[in-house]
Amino acid sequence: MVKSAAERKAAQRARQSATGTRKLELQLDQQEMVMLEQNCMARRPGRDPYDLNEYVTMLIRRDNAELQHLLKIVxxxxxxxxxxxxxxxxxxxxxxxxxxxxxxxxxxxx
Structure with a gap:
């Protein structure tokens, strides 16, 4: 039996909930969006640019690593x-x- 769009979306939400994945809505002004897109491309020259989600999650992980380092030395x-x-x-x-x-x-x- 073919699932409806609502059933597929409910299944997707259940999978994301089971893995602890959360959706975050981010509001960026035009200048920030341009910077984000430029950085996604500049960080992977000659290759496909980073996906916006991937880039932001890597920034979060990088900042967390820096914070943990600072906490050890403060x-x-x-x-x-x-x-x-x-x-x-x-x-x-x-x-x-x-x-x-x-x-x-x-x-x-x-």
Whole structure:
């Protein structure tokens, strides 16, 4: 028996749910879209460009690897001694406190 479009879509959603795959809607302005498409091509010269999904997922994985590396080297809070990243500290507001200034080592910059 042939499945209807709704049945096929339901089966696809069930497969994705079983593997933990989630759909993400991303809103990009025209300039960001041009940059994304250019980068997909520039990162694979002479070959088929990266698929947009593939490129974005690789950026996420690359950023995660960089973050894990940073977390290993950022050290401890200069006041309470807790290992960074510290989410709360009784010394927040003091210059040596990681919550006050140290978190900036982890923030994304352009």
């Amino acid at each position: 050290g401890h809070c200069g006041k309470c001694g807790d290992k960074a990243p510290v989410t709360s500290c009784p010394c927040v507001g003091e210059a040596a406190c990681w919550v006050t200034n140290g978190w900036q080592e982890l923030k994304l910059t352009v």
